[in-house]
Amino acid sequence: MKKRLTEFLIVFLAFVITASLGLLIPKYMNNVFDSEVVDSEEETKEEIEKEEDVAIPIEEPETPKKDKPVDTKPVTNAKSSNCTIKDGYLMLINPNFHVEPDFIAARKTELISLSYNYGIMEANPNNGDNLMDPIAAAYLYEMVKAYKADYPGHELMTRSCFRSKGTNCGRLCLATGTTDHHTGLTCDLIDQSYGSSLDTSLYNQHLEWQWLKANSYKYGFIDRFPSAWSGGPMSEPMNVDENGSTGLFETWHYRFVGITAATEIATGKYNNGNYDSLEHYLKARGIITDLKTAVCSDK
Numbered sequence: 001m002k003k004r005l006t007e008f009l010i011v012f013l014a015f016v017i018t019a020s021l022g023l024l025i026p027k028y029m030n031n032v033f034d035s036e037v038v039d040s041e042e043e044t045k046e047e048i049e050k051e052e053d054v055a056i057p058i059e060e061p062e063t064p065k066k067d068k069p070v071d072t073k074p075v076t077n078a079k080s081s082n083c084t085i086k087d088g089y090l091m092l093i094n095p096n097f098h099v100e101p102d103f104i105a106a107r108k109t110e111l112i113s114l115s116y117n118y119g120i121m122e123a124n125p126n127n128g129d130n131l132m133d134p135i136a137a138a139y140l141y142e143m144v145k146a147y148k149a150d151y152p153g154h155e156l157m158t159r160s161c162f163r164s165k166g167t168n169c170g171r172l173c174l175a176t177g178t179t180d181h182h183t184g185l186t187c188d189l190i191d192q193s194y195g196s197s198l199d200t201s202l203y204n205q206h207l208e209w210q211w212l213k214a215n216s217y218k219y220g221f222i223d224r225f226p227s228a229w230s231g232g233p234m235s236e237p238m239n240v241d242e243n244g245s246t247g248l249f250e251t252w253h254y255r256f257v258g259i260t261a262a263t264e265i266a267t268g269k270y271n272n273g274n275y276d277s278l279e280h281y282l283k284a285r286g287i288i289t290d291l292k293t294a295v296c297s298d299k
């Protein structure tokens with residue numbers, strides 16, 4: 001009887017110990033696991049914070065190398081049937097050379113905020129996202145600084161840079177897929193101390209547009225729609241023709257093409273010394289063979 005009681009006690013104790021361990025060990029393991037999760041979460045948070053530190057705008061971005069010509073290597077991974085997209089900063093988007101919605105969406109992801117990265121603010125915040133190609137943005141920043149140096153106290157602001165959608169307001173506005181604003185290389189620019197409306201008839205009072213016309217090529221930008229290439233008065237139907245007419249006249253619309261091309265366009269290398277249109281320039285260089293039916297050369 002005593003032996004049986006002893007055996008029972010041994011079995012009972014063994015059961016209690018096993019049961020306790022069975023309950024305690026998983027709890028202990030859970031605690032260890034939980035604390036590891038918390039640690040790794042905290043690490044991730046720290047890493048994100050570190051990454052955010054890196055992304056804070058730099059006060060003085062590296063000055064672009066102005067003597068380095070920007071060639072026609074592709075600058076976007078966005079795909080389009082538009083044959084000029086492969087031509088880098090010389091890509092042409094107009095009513096004849098259009099792009100698809102997929103191109104526009106993909107191109108947008110490659111752009112950076114001018115406000116956030118360079119403190120270049122948008123005069124009308126409801127007019128787009130103030131986005132631009134990173135290289136073009138660095139050159140724009142240099143141009144804005146140069147303007148400020150020439151006109152102390154003045155501020156060159158954007159009105160509209162990248163656009164995901166076209167606009168519909170007659171000849172001055174272009175449908176989705178056909179506007180130069182899809183390139184990510186373009187901004188409408190204004191110094192609001194001379195007035196806030198974009199109106200070509202106010203050109204003489206807007207000293208910033210005159211300054212841009214004379215100086216922007218030094219920073220790789222061109223007057224994208226000079227009046228001589230507008231293809232007639234703006235009251236007439238749009239005329240984007242085989243000879244290089246742009247169909248538009250906008251004294252505020254500046255487009256990055258790189259310093260080499262901008263200099264050749266502004267000084268009229270292929271236009272008897274007169275300001276060229278991008279369309280005419282691309283045909284004169286043999287990059288485009290047909291401006292009306294949107295054919296590129298095989299070069």
Ligand SMILES: [Zn+2]
Nearest residue numbers: 187188250253
């Ligand atoms: Zn514009």
